[in-house]
Amino acid sequence: MTKNLQQRVALTSTSTSTKTTIDDDNVSIKHTKKTTTIRKLYTWDEIPEWQKDNEHIIAGYVRETNSFRRCFDSLFYIHNETGNVYSHLVPGVVFFLTMLFDKYAIVSFETTTFTDYLIINLFFLGAFTCLILSSTFHCFKSHSLKIATFGNKLDYLGIVVLIVTSMISILFYGFYDNGPFFYGFSLLTLSFGSACAIVSLKDKFRSREWRPYRAGLFVAFGLSAVLPILTGVMYYGPHETWTRIQLKWVVLEGVFYIFGAFLYGIRFPEKYVNGTFDIWGHSHQIFHLLVVVAAFCHLKALLGSYELVHMNL
Numbered sequence: 001m002t003k004n005l006q007q008r009v010a011l012t013s014t015s016t017s018t019k020t021t022i023d024d025d026n027v028s029i030k031h032t033k034k035t036t037t038i039r040k041l042y043t044w045d046e047i048p049e050w051q052k053d054n055e056h057i058i059a060g061y062v063r064e065t066n067s068f069r070r071c072f073d074s075l076f077y078i079h080n081e082t083g084n085v086y087s088h089l090v091p092g093v094v095f096f097l098t099m100l101f102d103k104y105a106i107v108s109f110e111t112t113t114f115t116d117y118l119i120i121n122l123f124f125l126g127a128f129t130c131l132i133l134s135s136t137f138h139c140f141k142s143h144s145l146k147i148a149t150f151g152n153k154l155d156y157l158g159i160v161v162l163i164v165t166s167m168i169s170i171l172f173y174g175f176y177d178n179g180p181f182f183y184g185f186s187l188l189t190l191s192f193g194s195a196c197a198i199v200s201l202k203d204k205f206r207s208r209e210w211r212p213y214r215a216g217l218f219v220a221f222g223l224s225a226v227l228p229i230l231t232g233v234m235y236y237g238p239h240e241t242w243t244r245i246q247l248k249w250v251v252l253e254g255v256f257y258i259f260g261a262f263l264y265g266i267r268f269p270e271k272y273v274n275g276t277f278d279i280w281g282h283s284h285q286i287f288h289l290l291v292v293v294a295a296f297c298h299l300k301a302l303l304g305s306y307e308l309v310h311m312n313l
């Protein structure tokens with residue numbers, strides 16, 4: 001545990017402070033003020049079993065609150081979920097505002113129609129949904145086991161929504177002149193998305209026995225993104241596919257998602273220096289930031305692809 005945290009954790013019970021002031025007659029008066037500081041942060045050993053998830057994070061926990069108000073209040077002091085909350089809350093709000101002011105964010109061409117705004121905003125809405133559900137989950141996960149489990153389901157649902165909206169939006173421009181391909185791959189994406197949403201929400205599929213199938217389904221969903229790319233390469237050739245969907249940015253997007261999930265999986269860096277990354281810099285925060293970077297890569301690809309279609313029309 002860092003010294004700073006030890007001090008913060010030790011802030012409890014009552015403390016007394018004395019202040020000296022000079023009154024009108026220059027007489028020194030001593031005021032004694034009693035303040036009570038409520039203890040906010042706990043260590044790994046002090047939290048209930050259900051809250052224990054990452055043993056490499058030693059301190060900075062908000063212990064089970066059983067109060068939405070107290071979870072909300074945790075937004076205003078620093079703890080080991082602060083980074084996870086704000087790393088998705090701030091970009092989530094930015095995506096929402098961009099959607100509201102889409103006229104300024106999207107270059108308008110003579111051929112631009114309402115459908116273009118609908119498709120690009122579909123992605124903004126997906127990114128906003130994912131990021132807001134995630135930050136809400138991280139803010140309220142200290143409430144109770146019941147709320148944490150429910151929030152975790154919504155967190156997964158948000159990821160599914162982001163993947164589905166990302167894929168459908170880019171498929172629209174990648175196959176703008178080929179309806180059957182666009183509808184076919186969109187249907188495949190929706191089917192995978194629905195299946196992943198069901199296994200994330202239904203308690204039966206969240207059990208330990210279903211874990212490998214659940215993981216397998218998510219991996220298959222991710223890999224299904226390769227199918228339209230391969231189809232594009234065969235149908236239009238590698239060069240045109242590269243420009244059509246701005247493949248450079250799509251590949252970078254995939255790299256950031258996978259690298260983030262990998263770091264989270266191996267719990268780097270906290271695993272190697274227990275306690276050092278309790279508040280800032282642990283794997284889940286890095287994963288969150290990489291998800292945001294990946295979403296921006298997708299936006300770059302989507303806008304590039306949209307502009308290309310309208311320049312060609």
Ligand SMILES: [Zn+2]
Binds near residue numbers: 134284
């Ligand atoms: Zn998270």
